Amino acid sequence: MQAPAPVSDSLHHTSPFLLNCGSDGVNLSRTVKPCSAGDRPGISVNCNLGWSSQTSPDLSQHFRGYSSASEAVLTAQSDLRKLLVGNEKIGVLLLNLGGPETLDDVQPFLFNLFADPDIIRLPRLFRFLQKPLAKFISVVRAPKSKEGYASIGGGSPLRQITDAQAEALREALCGKDVPAKVYVGMRYWHPFTEEAIEQIKRDGITKLVVLPLYPQFSISTSGSSLRLLESIFREDEYLVNMQHTVIPSWYQREGYIKSMATLIENELTKFPVPQKVMIFFSAHGVPLAYVEEAGDPYKAEMEECVDLIMEELEKRGITNPCTLAYQSRVGPVEWLKPYTDETIIELGQKGVKSLLAVPISFVSEHIETLEEIDVEYKELALESGIKHWGRVPALGCEPTFISDLADAVIESLPYVGAMAVSNLEARQSLVPLGSVEELLAAYDSKRDELPPPVIVWEWGWTKSAETWNGRAAMLAVLALLVLEVTTGEGFLHQWGILPRLH
DSSP: OOOOOOOOSOTTTSOSOOOOOOTTOOOOOBOOOBOOOOSTTBOOOOOBOOBOOOOOSOGGGGGTTOSSHHHHHHHHHHHHHHHHHTTOOEEEEEEEOOOOSSGGGHHHHHHHHHTSTTTSOOOGGGGGGHHHHHHHHHHHHHHHHHHHHHHTTSSOOHHHHHHHHHHHHHHHHHHTTOOOEEEEEESSSSSBHHHHHHHHHHTTOSEEEEEESOSSOOIIIIIHHHHHHHHHHHTOHHHHHSEEEEOOOOTTOHHHHHHHHHHHHHHHTTSSSGGGOEEEEEEEOOBHHHHHTTOOOHHHHHHHHHHHHHHHHHHTTOOOOEEEEEEOOOSSSOBSSSBHHHHHHHHHHTTOOEEEEEETTOSSOOHIIIIIIIIIIHHHHHHTTOOEEEEOOOOTTOHHHHHHHHHHHHHHGGGTTTOOOOOTTSOOSSOOOBOHHHHHHHHOTTTTOOOOSOOSOOOSSSHHHHHHHHHHHHHHHHHHHHHHHHHSOSHHHHTTSSOOOO
């Protein structure tokens, strides 16, 4: 693999690209040309931009007549962006989880979720049972999940919020002289990633920036979406030849950190004694084996993200204590600790009276924030002796956050189709970019070699026993599914989950 160009530690001070200009210079005179876009899932562009390729005698003439050096620099940066875009058709693909929009969508959404091998990893011998098992789990869990979605209005607001973020990002890019079409691709519900890709092809996009809306990278979130993209790209000649790059995570970006700090600062003022509030960062959990055995960087990135936010708060004179825990665990295997529910109980026992929950891994409101945090964890906190509860809202379309995402897209454009993965262990202000295939190879090279989370047998009421009990239950379910598939009889066929054999 060819060695990539190094990424600057601060792109605010160093231009991330070079321009090769001939001896005659480059003419930056404007030729107005309309920018249009198709229907959703692309976002229409309402700005005008275009450039001629004529040469001019002296580039220095372009900088004359400005009132200050800073004005000239800003104008030069804008012109470089325009040169970089040229006549290319720029696209930005926002990736997100997706969510059921109605109660009738809940069961099929759960099926799509559990049919993903990055969510439930079956042994190779049993992978043919992935979809039957997903069907079984989705049917069993749907009633309980419907109750949760009913409590937040009958469906997830994730699509509406993500569409609004896409439109805000499109406007921000246009305001920075980078006309682009912004697409939304959901992993488990409409608009599916496949639908967004088809629209990208119809629009004739020539340069694509893939931007997962997960601040921190994980195999189970960004990795799953990127793996799907990889399979789509490999099967399509147009996509194989289309230049693209991926921004795998962006938790270190200044705009994101400042936006999160501002939201926390605003919520602290609502408490009777802001200085005594415990700042409680709650992140979505992942199985421990993903981190310890598959090399998932999620935990390290999450911890660094919290440190960066607290450093920003300290600059503002806010020195409240903080803690980090992980929510939303499912199944018998061990997940990242400490768990959110257990931590809330412990904080109450230690005498904490004021708690501010910060959904650190979410940029949009959905069931994990509106129901799990706002309802379940709030009730648990009050029952545990915590008297004052607050929750920081998700970023949504916060202007500083959206503007910074636009900057991230602009900074990535020089690397579209040209940059391989650099040192992924480095901690830089712009996370190294790369193609889908390269990123997956670097982040998730051992996905098929995950060992069992517990190696030896332990008897008694232990975490090991709990894990093996879960495995025994899973084997029983698998045996039941095998029996039903081979005989064509059983309660799954009676319920209509599996078709009857004739």
